[in-house]
Amino acid sequence: MALPKIETCLSPSLLHLYDIKDSIVVIIDVFRATSTIAAALHQGAKEILPVDDVDRCIELGTQIENSITAGERDGKVAPGLQHGNSPLEYPRTFIENKTLVLTTTNGTRLLHMCSEANEIITGSFLNLGAVCDYLIAQKKPVLLACASWKDRYNLEDSLFAGAVYDTIGDHFEMNCDSTRAATHLYRQAKNNLYEFIQDSSHFLRLSKFGLQYDMEYCCKINQHNVLVKLVDGKLIRQ
Amino acid sequence: MALPKIETCLSPSLLHLYDIKDSIVVIIDVFRATSTIAAALHQGAKEILPVDDVDRCIELGTQIENSITAGERDGKVAPGLQHGNSPLEYPRTFIENKTLVLTTTNGTRLLHMCSEANEIITGSFLNLGAVCDYLIAQKKPVLLACASWKDRYNLEDSLFAGAVYDTIGDHFEMNCDSTRAATHLYRQAKNNLYEFIQDSSHFLRLSKFGLQYDMEYCCKINQHNVLVKLVDGKLIRQ
Numbered sequence: 001m002a003l004p005k006i007e008t009c010l011s012p013s014l015l016h017l018y019d020i021k022d023s024i025v026v027i028i029d030v031f032r033a034t035s036t037i038a039a040a041l042h043q044g045a046k047e048i049l050p051v052d053d054v055d056r057c058i059e060l061g062t063q064i065e066n067s068i069t070a071g072e073r074d075g076k077v078a079p080g081l082q083h084g085n086s087p088l089e090y091p092r093t094f095i096e097n098k099t100l101v102l103t104t105t106n107g108t109r110l111l112h113m114c115s116e117a118n119e120i121i122t123g124s125f126l127n128l129g130a131v132c133d134y135l136i137a138q139k140k141p142v143l144l145a146c147a148s149w150k151d152r153y154n155l156e157d158s159l160f161a162g163a164v165y166d167t168i169g170d171h172f173e174m175n176c177d178s179t180r181a182a183t184h185l186y187r188q189a190k191n192n193l194y195e196f197i198q199d200s201s202h203f204l205r206l207s208k209f210g211l212q213y214d215m216e217y218c219c220k221i222n223q224h225n226v227l228v229k230l231v232d233g234k235l236i237r238q
Numbered sequence: 239m240a241l242p243k244i245e246t247c248l249s250p251s252l253l254h255l256y257d258i259k260d261s262i263v264v265i266i267d268v269f270r271a272t273s274t275i276a277a278a279l280h281q282g283a284k285e286i287l288p289v290d291d292v293d294r295c296i297e298l299g300t301q302i303e304n305s306i307t308a309g310e311r312d313g314k315v316a317p318g319l320q321h322g323n324s325p326l327e328y329p330r331t332f333i334e335n336k337t338l339v340l341t342t343t344n345g346t347r348l349l350h351m352c353s354e355a356n357e358i359i360t361g362s363f364l365n366l367g368a369v370c371d372y373l374i375a376q377k378k379p380v381l382l383a384c385a386s387w388k389d390r391y392n393l394e395d396s397l398f399a400g401a402v403y404d405t406i407g408d409h410f411e412m413n414c415d416s417t418r419a420a421t422h423l424y425r426q427a428k429n430n431l432y433e434f435i436q437d438s439s440h441f442l443r444l445s446k447f448g449l450q451y452d453m454e455y456c457c458k459i460n461q462h463n464v465l466v467k468l469v470d471g472k473l474i475r476q
Contacts, residue, residue: 009268010248014251014390016251017388072268152414153252153416154415155418155419167411176390176439177393177396177440182436183421184423188422197300204413
């Protein structure tokens, strides 16, 4: 039997090059949306509502019972919202059974851009294993979709794409240079991911806000090993 | 004095993210447009006219004295044209003092997309040294612009961008993950560039047409070490 195809899209601006209607799209926003999403669901959040902007976030927060609103702009909780975008901010005692209404700069936008996909899941180093196990089991074409930073290629999302291919490449057919490059990079970085990532534009930007510890946490593998899937506009644990 | 900025654009589809009006743009189409351009000018071609399509190529070929037309589609000389897109096809005895009217799939298009740039030069491993010397001397911002393959990221153009930064990075300010990734890749590949590139989509595609020797040649550094600049719509040796 022919193996399903796996490809990597390095920026939302390149998404039009890929036919995703039969594919599982893995949304990747390592710093920090998809890391925070994995952490919150692992700690018992009921569901996560990804929304595009702060106003919509506030509006939904008032409508949904037992919900909290979250989102940052420039490393701080956005005005009008209650919480930030850190995977460390959502311990079980706080988030269990709550709905998290979350707005982020890049990840949410890409997620909405992929609405034609056959399925959407989210990926981060924190739930790498669950993502890989699921993709192997489904036997469908896969697009690893990097959220990037305002459409610019970034190192950390690409490294996660490389980690996926490095782990499960044998189960797929691959002829995609973005995937090849990501895998070369990951193999170079894997023994000390956090050190490698410190020379990256996103690390340098978020460091100015004192978020190094957050980023170190986002580089940990399988800390919150849940599968996160988009169902009826909500991200839930499967 | 502040150093000028250097950045890398991985695909023509990402060009809108970069402000190029004060920059030198280096057009990179290693397999094979910018390699062939370096070779032909080094062997004494008078100038190269990059054109978008085969019809325009034929038309200019009939109008310009002492010209030859060239271009390939799917690894073969395009119908109506006289020559192909191989750097080995243009020895001095053949090309000296002639005008080469050239159409290629990706490189020519990107070149025309960059018309707002302060300056346009072309780069390939065959003229890496000349490109680097020129960029150091000019002290202007630089965009390393990969032609890619039909807007998809490719490994060989990215590797060349990495080679430039690996060589002259100290003379520039850099905070661009595309450049960082390209440089990591180049440092991994540089001791055997041709072997590294054999696992790439473009190599696999062109190998089907028997063009391995062409690609091996395109991986040689400084074989045709000329600076190629776009002046009044023509690529000339400076």
